[in-house]
Amino acid sequence: MPGGGGTPDLAMGGGGDAAPPANCGGGGAEITAVPPCANAGMATTVDVPRGCAPTVDGTLHASEWSDGACFVAGNGGGALTIRMKYAGDALYLAASGDPTCGCGMPFHFDPDGGMTLEGDEFLVILADDPFGADGDRSDFVAQNGKFTMGSAPAGIVTAGPPNMPAPVRSEWKIPLADLGITPGQAHTFRFAVNHAGQTWPATLQLAQSSNFSSTPATWGQVLSSTSWK
Numbered sequence: 556m557p558g559g560g561g562t563p564d565l566a567m568g569g570g571g572d573a574a575p576p577a578n579c580g581g582g583g584a585e586i587t588a589v590p591p592c593a594n595a596g597m598a599t600t601v602d603v604p605r606g607c608a609p610t611v612d613g614t615l616h617a618s619e620w621s622d623g624a625c626f627v628a629g630n631g632g633g634a635l636t637i638r639m640k641y642a643g644d645a646l647y648l649a650a651s652g653d654p655t656c657g658c659g660m661p662f663h664f665d666p667d668g669g670m671t672l673e674g675d676e677f678l679v680i681l682a683d684d685p686f687g688a689d690g691d692r693s694d695f696v697a698q699n700g701k702f703t704m705g706s707a708p709a710g711i712v713t714a715g716p717p718n719m720p721a722p723v724r725s726e727w728k729i730p731l732a733d734l735g736i737t738p739g740q741a742h743t744f745r746f747a748v749n750h751a752g753q754t755w756p757a758t759l760q761l762a763q764s765s766n767f768s769s770t771p772a773t774w775g776q777v778l779s780s781t782s783w784k
C-alpha cells in the first residue's frame with residue numbers, strides 16, 4: 556500500500572465530518588457524452604479526486620463532470636468513457652458510449668478490493684438501450700461464488716435519459732459506505748465495467764458464456780491518494 560509512515564492522524568477534532576461538498580455550478584448546455592479523456596491510457600488503477608457534487612438527474616453538464624478522473628473501457632464501437640470523483644459522503648460517476656447491442660452494461664464493485672468472489676461484490680447492470688430513467692437497472696450480488704439476482708447496497712442512484720438515448724449515458728451516486736470507505740482512511744476498492752466486450756480494465760476476464768466477470772483479481776483498483784476527504 557502506498558503512503559503511510561506509520562504516524563496516526565490526530566483524529567480528535569471535528570468528529571471526522573468534512574465540510575459539506577460544494578455543488579457543481581449549474582448552467583451551460585446539456586452535454587450528451589461524458590467529457591473526453593485528455594489521456595486515457597491502459598491503467599488498471601484510478602486515483603479518484605475530490606470534486607464538486609453533481610446533480611444526479613440524468614442530464615450531464617460539463618460543469619459537473621470535467622473534474623472527475625477519466626478512463627475508458629475499450630475503443631471503437633461500444634467503448635465507454637467514464638468519469639469518477641467523490642464529494643462529501645458519496646462517490647459519483649458518469650458513463651457514456653454508443654449503444655451497440657441492446658444488451659446490459661455490468662458495472663462491477665468489490666468493496667473490500669479482494670481477489671475472489673467472497674460475498675461482498677455486486678453488479679449494477681444498466682441497459683444500453685434503456686426505456687426507463689434509471690437505465691433499466693438490475694442488480695446482482697455474489698453468493699456462493701457466483702452472481703445471482705439481488706439488491707446492491709442501499710442508496711445507489713442511477714439516472715439517465717429514458718427512451719433509448721444515443722449516446723447512452725448515466726450519472727451515478729454511490730454512498731462511500733457502500734464501498735467500504737471511511738472518509739479520512741486509505742481504502743482501495745475494485746471496479747470493472749463491460750459493454751459488448753469492451754472492458755475496463757482492458758485485461759478484465761469475463762466469465763465464460765456471460766458478459767460479466769467473476770474474477771475480481773482482474774478488476775481495476777480505485778483509490779484516493781487523499782484518503783477520501
Ligand SMILES: [Ca+2]
Nearest residue numbers: 610612614615
Ligand atoms: Ca446532472
Ligand SMILES: [Ca+2]
Nearest residue numbers: 665667669675
Ligand atoms: Ca470482495
